Amino acid sequence: MNTVSLQPLADYRPAAIEPALQQLLAPLGGIESFVRPGQKVLLKPNLLAGKSPDKAVTTHPEIVRAVIRLAQTAGGIVSVGDSPGLGRPEQVARKCGILQVIEETGARFAPFTESQPVTADGGTFHQLEIARDILDADVIINLPKLKTHQMMGLTCAVKNLFGAVVGMRKPRLHLQAGADKEFFALMLLELAERVSPALTIVDAVVGMEGEGPGSGDPVPIGVLLAGRDPVAVDTAAGELVGMSADQVWTWKVARDSGRRHTRIEELQLAGDALETLRCPAFRPAKSTDAGFGLPAFLRTRLKRALSARPVIDATACIRCGHCVDHCPPQAMQLDQRVEIDDRLCIRCFCCQELCPKGAIATKQGWLLKLTDRSSH
Secondary structure: EEEEEEEEOOOHHHHHHHHHHHHHHHHHHHHHEEEEEEEEEEEOOOOOOOOOOHHOOOOOOHHHHHHHHHHHHHOOOOOEEEOOOOHHHHHHHHHHOHHHHHHHOOOEOOOOOOEEEEEOOOOOOOEEEEEHHHHHEEEEEOOOEEEEEEEEEEEOOOHHHHHHHOOOOOHHHHHHHHOHHHHHHHHHHHHHHOOOOOEEEEEEEEEOOOOOOOEEEEEEEEEEEEOOOOHHHHHHHHOOOOOHHOOHHHHHHHHHHOOOOOOHHEEEEEEEHHHHOOOOOOOOOOEEEEOOOOOOHHHOOOOOHHEEEEEEEOOOOOOOHHHHHHHHOOEEOOOOOOEEEEOOOOOOOOHHHHOOOOOEEEOHHHHHHHHHHHHH
16 A cells, blocks of 8 residues: 555657556556456546646646556546536536547546535544545546645645535535634545545646646646555655645645655655656745644734735736635625635635636735745
């Protein structure tokens, strides 16, 4: 469970991808170790929003194509699905090039429209609602894009499985967590454990740095990663781009809660050496909270100084209203311009994540800005 394979891949030329994937999966036993003839195989890419592949917002369609073919070669009956943050699933899949790949390969598109409650023994979240397509699959292959994430620090293997939650149920979970990032990260970890993908393959050929996951900048990393355990894969991915557990909430909470595979020393790395593949000068998202560990009364009084908040760039905003419609605490209003009620804002940055024009920036409080500078 702790083996993570790394394979260099310079670009998305189709002729190079399938051999690279085969080399990537060889230390894990090959695709045949995960897919048996006749099994229903669900691929779960990142379909955050309908943007072209060059924006690095979604899993690249040629990676999806190659994994579909590998699973079909092993005898799997393949479907591909996700629940986008913004827009109808079919429209998002079409705009990012994945629906065309699905049609050309004969796979099935699973738009994640129906949910089913599932219970879990132990843990904090005793019941979650998960897409029925996830529960109906025999094998789940997780296909995240490696990107920064304004709220969680990094979105990769664990965070990608939040797409198993359908549509507007996502804002409910954000609202339930409020401004408690530790609580939200714990939910993501327990969700990943409930979904339990057989295999995770990370598209880090071109990742995203800066203000991810929807408004950051594409950055060439040139690597594919794969493993059975999403936490182990995230540990390797974080090390690859030079981030630490203290910068990535799912990683930090996994480590602090005693979960395995949160330290690089616990992993059996296969393929090319991590040191030769590291991404130099990878730019994380801005820190958004310096209040972790402080007493509640201090966090409340210093909320604005110790945290970051979303701010509207009036010159870029087209007043489409997507941010207002999808704000979990309904802290935003659209009149002549978009206004944010700072008292209600829970700093989930869903608005920034979903803005089609990148018109929502991050403004750090003065104490947070000082803390961020001192950490560098």
